Amino acid sequence: MVYPTVDILKIAGGNSTALVSYSNNRNIAKQLLKEVEQVGFISNRKIPKLTMMGGELCINATIAFASQLSKRGKLFTSGIKKQIEYENKGSITTIKFPLNYKIKNNIVLFEGIGFIIFNRKYREKISKNYLANLSKKYNLPAFGAIIYEKNRIEPYVYVRKVDSFMKETACGSGSIAFSIFSGLSKIIQPTGKSIKVNIKKDKVIISAEVKNEENKMKTNLVKGFKDITGPVAAKKATIKRIIEDTFQLYNFEPAETPIIEYEEFVKGTNQTDEAVSDIFKLTDRGKRKLALRYEFTFQLKRLMKNQKLPYKRYQIGPVFRDEPIQGNRLRQFTQCDVDTINSTFKDEAEILDLVKNILNSLNLEAEIYINNRKLLNEILEKQKISPANQEAVIREIDKLDKLSEKEIKSNLKKYKAESVLKILKQPESYFKKYKSYEEIKTLKKFCKPYKVKFKFTPSLARGLSYYNGNIFEVKAKGIKETIVGGGSYMFNNTQCTGISFGLDRLALIANPKTKIKKLLIISINQDEKAIQTTQFLRSFGIPCQIFYSKPGKALEYANAKSFSYAILIGEKEFKENKVTLKNLESGKEKLLSVDKVIKELL
Structure with missing residues (x-):
């Protein structure tokens, strides 16, 4: 072209x-x-x-x-x-x-x-x-x-x-x-x-x-991408730290995978899925067809080979989708995934417990929703929906939180599947007659010791066609989009289960408390003493930074960068072998030895 x-x-x-x-x-x-x-x-x-x-x-x-x-x-x-x-x-x-x-x-x-x-x-x-x-x-x-x-x-x-x-x-x-x-x-x-x-x-x-716009285009952001700095970036880092610590607490091991893969591998066998059709495509100098990863899950097909099972891995990083910008979705966003390869219902229950603990750590009011893809397929079979149309019907059902019921019903007419909507509105007791509901029942049993509660939602579909069992979503107060999603699937003839946290969406609603107290050390013509103090405080894990300037300008910088404390070191402090610790929230000052500063901050 x-x-x-x-x-x-x-x-x-x-x-x-x-x-x-x-x-x-x-x-x-x-x-x-x-x-x-x-x-x-x-x-x-x-x-x-x-x-x-x-x-x-x-x-x-x-x-x-x-x-x-x-x-x-x-x-x-x-x-x-x-x-x-x-x-x-x-x-x-x-x-x-x-x-x-x-x-x-x-x-x-x-x-x-x-x-x-x-x-x-x-x-x-x-x-x-x-x-x-x-x-x-x-x-x-x-x-x-x-x-x-x-x-x-x-x-x-x-x-x-x-x-x-x-x-x-x-x-x-x-x-x-x-x-x-x-x-x-x-x-x-x-x-x-x-x-x-x-x-x-x-x-x-x-x-x-x-x-x-030619000159501006050199530095302007591409639509759907953004720079993240300051308090927002700090908040995201804190949330990421909480998530990663919890992943490790459940003994998931870290993995890293390439952002760029062969286009054929990225597309896989589920090319009709919306997320797959929205991949970023590119070619290299050798004219090979490549693509940016749109998620992490498909890369497990390669990672899981030759691993001792069960293989529990986590990965945190950016993924990309070339789709229209809407709501709280950009074209680059950060996912935080855990997956268990060679999983059982017990592993699904443990992953939901992990979700519950992370939500609690982030002080979020949220609810876990569960459904089962086998159950959806069974319902469609009993409604005599053609097997060739079943994935298309599920994709339409998956849009129920985006489009009106009237629009969904109209879309389902071409598959003669509009009757399905009425079934999906039935109470949970109605679905006990389906064989596949047993998987929901089993998951409930294994969630009980963890005290994990979830809401059975028969209309929940999840957009990716590789799911073959229980599927999960989490919705939270303050945002209409899903903040966590996942489910069970089969790769390389091995049953797996996993879930993904949307870090960018979590950052919009979570306000995690951080124990980190940032400290600005202000040198008033006492640079050597300021450097010694900084090194000593850092050895105790206290984040600090030196500012070589007048106190007024330094304190202005400290407030702009949300520092919790400032230490002033001038001639008076040098003579007494002490420092002035200033609480930037209350404005109170104390003349202390560096040892006492550490006790005050830790």
């Missing part, structure tokens, strides 16, 4: 637009929509032309395209049949064009897009389905909505061909529609920047600032 050239531009401080030097390609557009708000495909013929991803009219993309051309000239854009004039002055681009439109009440219709306009007093939210229905009703490739307050707008746009729905950070077409509706010319965008609209009879003149 020939890879296109992509320029990223921002209009009026927002509305990131990708201009692609390539023929209109739906797959390229969908991929880029993970990074930008809209995608246009450009062709540099005698009169340059812009074709939007859905064939719609997009004024901001047209402005972005014009900004990359000569000082002034003409161009074509999708959604308007006639030529557009443009002019570039510094960072401001102006376009002028004839515009055919119809207005009826609060609806403005152009050739390539329509808009419905609401005062914020009467409408605060817009749904994708609402705009999709309007696009269909008026037979337009795109439809938008403008919610306004005075001259400030909040634009939403749906594009039919790529089925995209975007709350935009700036909108040129919507600004024109609002100007026609309101008579205003200076339209404030969600970014706070303005787009100026001047309507003269049958012509429109519109101007906006355009910025090329």
Whole structure:
């Protein structure tokens, strides 16, 4: 494949637009929509032309395209049949064009897009389905909505061909529609920047600032990834330490595996699973097809070979999924896994006890949910669901916490499986007639000595198809997403069980107490004494750092970095062979020997 050239531009401080030097390609557009708000495909013929991803009219993309051309000239854009004039002055681009439109009440219709306009007093939210229905009703490739307050707008746009729905950070077409509706010319965008609209009879003149993101892209974060520093990073480290200490307490041994594997190995036999279809793919210099790991479990197929069984391993590290950003899921996240190779129900019970202890250590209000994949399959068999469709049906059931029951029911109709939903609503006693329920019953028996309680949830499915027995999920107060998930599976003809903690999600809700008291040692022209004191305190495991500066600046730094204590060493302290210990929370100071400082802190 020939890879296109992509320029990223921002209009009026927002509305990131990708201009692609390539023929209109739906797959390229969908991929880029993970990074930008809209995608246009450009062709540099005698009169340059812009074709939007859905064939719609997009004024901001047209402005972005014009900004990359000569000082002034003409161009074509999708959604308007006639030529557009443009002019570039510094960072401001102006376009002028004839515009055919119809207005009826609060609806403005152009050739390539329509808009419905609401005062914020009467409408605060817009749904994708609402705009999709309007696009269909008026037979337009795109439809938008403008919610306004005075001259400030909040634009939403749906594009039919790529089925995209975007709350935009700036909108040129919507600004024109609002100007026609309101008579205003200076339209404030969600970014706070303005787009100026001047309507003269049958012509429109519109101007906006355009910025090329090329220079920023060198250091800007890729969408779905983020830097973590300061208190958040410290909290994650504390949670990770608690989890790892507990893993070791249960005698799980550490393992490390490569981030990059062969694509074929990563995909395995469960290629239809959503997580597998979202893997990051790459090639090396030898043109080998590779991929980033999306989890740790599949790598156990290699690790478990030649191990003395049972093999109990834990692993903590980053995994990657090239999926849309939503809720509390990024494209890189940290998983903390334990797995027992050659497991029994007793091992499942012990792992659930491990989960309970970690949740208690993190002071989380949470509940463990259990189901069984054999039980789900048995239910589907008795409902005469075709074996070829059973995995697809389970994948639909797994979406019950993401989609409405009505949507799930509609999706299940194509497999003639909508009756399953009614069964999954039955009380636990109903499922005792199924043979596979015995595995739930057995797990309950082995959990009893550990005092582990769980809630049987027949609709729980887990998205990965390799599960073959009991499956687990943990939900906690303060977050809608699952924080822990796992289950039992068969690898290399050996029964296994495991569970995974989502460290990033745990960090959003957990506030673990830490015994570590950070100490800043402030040298006031007593550097040698400060270094000796630092080394002595570190030998007792007390984290400390020297700051060579005036006390005011040093204490400002200590507060900014959340130090618990400061030690000041000046001429007075040097003469008395003592140090001044300052509690940064209470502000109290004590003149102490270093030995007494250790007793105070430990």
